[in-house]
Amino acid sequence: MRLKGKVAVVTGAAQGIGAGIALRLAQEGAAVVIADIDEGKAARSATEIAGYGAGAAIPVVCDVSNAEQVDALFRQALENFGRVDILVNNAALVHHPGSNVHFLEVTDETWQRALAINLTGLFYCSQRAARIMVRQTAAGMGTGGAIINIGSGGGSRAHRQLMVYDTTKGGLEAATRSMALDLAPWKIRVNTLVPGNTEVEHSRGGAIGPEFAEATIPLGYPATPADIGAAAAFLASDDAAYITGQRLIVDGGMDAQLRSPGVDTKIDPAIADRI
Numbered sequence: 001m002r003l004k005g006k007v008a009v010v011t012g013a014a015q016g017i018g019a020g021i022a023l024r025l026a027q028e029g030a031a032v033v034i035a036d037i038d039e040g041k042a043a044r045s046a047t048e049i050a051g052y053g054a055g056a057a058i059p060v061v062c063d064v065s066n067a068e069q070v071d072a073l074f075r076q077a078l079e080n081f082g083r084v085d086i087l088v089n090n091a092a093l094v095h096h097p098g099s100n101v102h103f104l105e106v107t108d109e110t111w112q113r114a115l116a117i118n119l120t121g122l123f124y125c126s127q128r129a130a131r132i133m134v135r136q137t138a139a140g141m142g143t144g145g146a147i148i149n150i151g152s153g154g155g156s157r158a159h160r161q162l163m164v165y166d167t168t169k170g171g172l173e174a175a176t177r178s179m180a181l182d183l184a185p186w187k188i189r190v191n192t193l194v195p196g197n198t199e200v201e202h203s204r205g206g207a208i209g210p211e212f213a214e215a216t217i218p219l220g221y222p223a224t225p226a227d228i229g230a231a232a233a234f235l236a237s238d239d240a241a242y243i244t245g246q247r248l249i250v251d252g253g254m255d256a257q258l259r260s261p262g263v264d265t266k267i268d269p270a271i272a273d274r275i
């Protein structure tokens with residue numbers, strides 16, 4: 001219950017990683033606002049979370065790339081819960097057929113849409129949340145806050161045929177560092193959380209598929225939304241009180257390796273008997 005009394009807004013929390021994060025924050029005691037464009041799934045996710053009885057959860061329909069809708073999102077968060085302590089920028093244009101194409105065939109529409117959701121949406125939500133957090137400090141309602149931006153390994157190393165997505169995730173990491181510095185005087189911490197290949201409804205086994213997990217991920221299996229939720233709860237909590245402007249990678253070891261396990265030097269199965 002590290003987040004008792006805190007209020008969290010999680011974007012894109014109707015399903016997938018966002019739903020896993022929202023659930024864990026609620027289990028740690030936070031009241032959670034489930035912000036998503038998918039009304040039905042957002043309502044389902046909120047009901048599921050409220051069922052845990054730890055914290056309250058409400059769904060709010062919101063397209064993060066629309067400034068008026070983001071204003072309304074934070075108005076509703078304040079009307080329902082009176083404050084905002086945690087923002088998780090998770091919503092993104094992901095698993096989208098138009099974005100998984102060769103650079104030579106990227107359309108203007110895909111480029112503009114990805115930037116609008118993945119970066120403009122992050123700007124809208126972060127600035128509104130940070131302004132509320134700063135006003136809370138001025139009003140003696142407690143100091144600080146936590147903003148967690150959900151990045152990707154593509155923010156620092158490239159996927160093939162995912163140029164637009166990777167570009168937005170690189171921008172997200174720069175935004176994290178910059179916001180962390182500007183907001184540090186108010187003890188508002190801003191960090192990037194990088195999930196590895198994570199199993200969600202859209203992609204069983206994560207983007208590479210379960211059949212390739214063992215060959216590419218050192219731990220041998222994809223992450224679950226609960227794995228990412230656990231790391232988000234840590235970054236949101238006072239356990240991470242001195243961590244800001246950083247990138248936490250939760251990827252089963254993928255980022256640490258040069259070659260995939262499938263093509264690298266094999267472990268001798270007899271090693272355990274020799275030592």
Ligand SMILES: NC(=O)c1ccc[n+]([C@@H]2O[C@H](COP(=O)([O-])OP(=O)(O)OC[C@H]3O[C@@H](n4cnc5c(N)ncnc54)[C@H](O)[C@@H]3O)[C@@H](O)[C@H]2O)c1
Nearest residue numbers: 012014015016017036037063064090091092152197198206
């Ligand atoms: N699944 C993975 O393997 C993986 C790996 C690395 C990073 N990520 C990142 O994790 C985050 C979540 O990914 P996921 O796999 O759970 O995706 P997902 O598609 O399952 O969930 C994304 C959610 O965002 C919502 N959404 C989309 N556009 C929106 C908008 N404009 N406004 C509000 N909500 C919107 C969708 O309705 C959906 O509920 C993304 O930022 C993604 O880049 C995922």
